[in-house]
Amino acid sequence: MTAPDSLRIRRALLSVSDKTGIVDLAHGLAAFGVELLSTGGTARLLADSGLAVTEVADYTGFPEMMDGRVKTLHPKIHGGLLGRRGVDDAVMAAHGIAPIDMVVVNLYPFEATVANPGCTLEAAIENIDIGGPTMLRSAAKNHAGVAVLVDAADYAAVLAELRDNDGALGHATRFALAVKTFEHTARYDGMIANYLGTRTAGADAQFPRTFNAQLRLAQTMRYGENPHQRAAFYVEPAPAEACVATARQLQGKALSFNNVADTDAALECVKSFVKPACVIVKHANPCGVAVSPEGGIRAAYELAYATDPTSAFGGIIAFNRELDAATARAIVERQFVEVIIAPRVSAEALAVTAAKQNVRVLACGEWGSARAAGLDWKRVNGGLLVQERDTGMIDVADLRVVTARAPTEAELHDLVFAWKVAKFVKSNAIVYAKNRQTIGIGAGQMSRVYSAKIAGIKAADEGLTVPGSVMASDAFFPFRDGIDAAAAAGITAVIQPGGSMRDAEVIEAADAHGMAMVFTGMRHFRH
Numbered sequence: 262m263t264a265p266d267s268l269r270i271r272r273a274l275l276s277v278s279d280k281t282g283i284v285d286l287a288h289g290l291a292a293f294g295v296e297l298l299s300t301g302g303t304a305r306l307l308a309d310s311g312l313a314v315t316e317v318a319d320y321t322g323f324p325e326m327m328d329g330r331v332k333t334l335h336p337k338i339h340g341g342l343l344g345r346r347g348v349d350d351a352v353m354a355a356h357g358i359a360p361i362d363m364v365v366v367n368l369y370p371f372e373a374t375v376a377n378p379g380c381t382l383e384a385a386i387e388n389i390d391i392g393g394p395t396m397l398r399s400a401a402k403n404h405a406g407v408a409v410l411v412d413a414a415d416y417a418a419v420l421a422e423l424r425d426n427d428g429a430l431g432h433a434t435r436f437a438l439a440v441k442t443f444e445h446t447a448r449y450d451g452m453i454a455n456y457l458g459t460r461t462a463g464a465d466a467q468f469p470r471t472f473n474a475q476l477r478l479a480q481t482m483r484y485g486e487n488p489h490q491r492a493a494f495y496v497e498p499a500p501a502e503a504c505v506a507t508a509r510q511l512q513g514k515a516l517s518f519n520n521v522a523d524t525d526a527a528l529e530c531v532k533s534f535v536k537p538a539c540v541i542v543k544h545a546n547p548c549g550v551a552v553s554p555e556g557g558i559r560a561a562y563e564l565a566y567a568t569d570p571t572s573a574f575g576g577i578i579a580f581n582r583e584l585d586a587a588t589a590r591a592i593v594e595r596q597f598v599e600v601i602i603a604p605r606v607s608a609e610a611l612a613v614t615a616a617k618q619n620v621r622v623l624a625c626g627e628w629g630s631a632r633a634a635g636l637d638w639k640r641v642n643g644g645l646l647v648q649e650r651d652t653g654m655i656d657v658a659d660l661r662v663v664t665a666r667a668p669t670e671a672e673l674h675d676l677v678f679a680w681k682v683a684k685f686v687k688s689n690a691i692v693y694a695k696n697r698q699t700i701g702i703g704a705g706q707m708s709r710v711y712s713a714k715i716a717g718i719k720a721a722d723e724g725l726t727v728p729g730s731v732m733a734s735d736a737f738f739p740f741r742d743g744i745d746a747a748a749a750a751g752i753t754a755v756i757q758p759g760g761s762m763r764d765a766e767v768i769e770a771a772d773a774h775g776m777a778m779v780f781t782g783m784r785h786f787r788h
């Protein structure tokens with residue numbers, strides 16, 4: 262039995278650039294007696310597979326012309342797609358226009374074409390599909406009488422519905438396919454506008470005149486940053502690397518708005534380390550970070566936790582290795598934790614966390630050694646600030662020793678470690694570290710010297726020893742007071758960008774205290 266709002270498919274037009282799955286779909290349609298119309302290359306492929314197919318050119322009486330610029334742009338096609346069934350039947354019949362009940366189209370590969378570094382403007386323009394989006398939009402607008410397929414991933418489900426519904430498709434399916442189609446053409450046109458918008462006179466090559474992006478709704482949340490704010494999580498169509506948006510949740514309550522933001526902060530920080538590492542984040546700031554080359558993530562977790570157990574309560578914990586059962590047990594037996602994220606989670610670890618079903622456990626997949634380039638967006642009222650992601654990394658070879666004393670090998674390891682952490686601490690950021698463990702973190706203060714004071718207070722409160730530690734500062738010291746305070750606390754080496762008007766005074770202070778200081782030449786403000 263056919264459902265009342267169903268549409269019997271009698272005639273379909275197939276015109277695809279990406280021919281994946283098209284032959285199987287066409288055979289499936291033919292089995293329901295569907296008449297097939299098609300354009301040049303698609304028609305040849307279908308005919309070669311033994312199907313009876315009418316070329317659009319034969320159907321319209323107009324040849325494909327202008328190197329394919331005009332193939333399907335004809336009233337017999339668009340009338341067949343747009344004609345309102347039951348309203349326009351007479352006019353359609355008068356002009357020899359037959360209804361087309363299904364359109365299967367995917368577009369010239371504009372995105373892949375312009376992604377090629379050697380792509381010319383001419384090649385880009387030739388890859389702007391005109392006839393395809395026009396058919397898609399006609400069909401999607403008239404979804405009351407037409408089914409439209411823009412994605413090969415939908416072919417099997419559509420064939421299955423035809424099988425179950427006597428060769429017809431229900432309204433809900435047609436509506437969903439139409440919405441997907443408009444999303445697709447919007448994205449396609451957005452990409453074209455972005456590309457061409459960087460090529461107008463005087464335009465910036467990276468920032469188009471208008472900013473078009475398409476993000477997919479991944480999740481609606483109970484609330485936003487606060488309970489009176491509604492919220493949702495939108496994700497990019499294809500994130501370039503493993504991230505919070507690609508993560509699979511293996512157990513636990515739904516992620517909250519703040520969970521997603523903090524998980525992102527923790528994960529992006531832990532990606533900075535090659536050896537087994539743990540980052541604990543609270544309110545967007547790392548409150549404990551450690552690397553343990555010998556002890557693995559279990560030892561790294563213990564060290565990270567020890568930095569600031571008070572703040573770690575209810576924190577987000579990220580690892581750069583598979584979460585194992587011993588580490589999972591150490592966490593859940595000790596502390597309240599909101600989220601644990603790792604590239605992978607072993608079955609044994611999951612069996613351990615299962616005892617605490619509220620804990621959200623996420624596996625995000627592996628990432629490579631270099632961070633993917635991309636853009637960061639930050640909303641301000643009435644606008645959007647866009648910048649390149651801070652993928653800047655320093656290498657030991659990039660460091661410039663500016664003091665009489667060079668850092669020892671051990672200090673150097675700690676300086677690089679502390680610098681990597683400081684990059685993920687809100688400015689003004691000061692990080693004290695020793696043996697690749699954070700000893701104190703001062704975050705988000707309006708003056709650098711206060712961040713330094715807080716780092717010292719936290720270390721003292723948790724019984725950690727500052728003397729012999731190193732210090733990282735995300736930006737230069739404007740005055741020598743920060744260095745003097747650090748020396749008084751027992752800091753022996755400093756890493757900072759340099760570049761202050763008073764660098765000479767700051768270096769003099771470090772020398773006077775017998776400290777080693779290196780300049781990175783790179784700043785890592787984070788607001």
Ligand SMILES: NC(=O)c1ncn([C@@H]2O[C@H](COP(=O)(O)O)[C@@H](O)[C@H]2O)c1NC=O
Nearest residue numbers: 278300301302303330332333334391392393
């Ligand atoms: N110009 C037209 O009338 C036209 N009609 C359909 N196309 C596109 O031609 C492609 C399929 O071509 P073929 O079947 O010849 O391989 C599809 O990407 C389809 O979107 C057209 N090409 C571009 O605009």
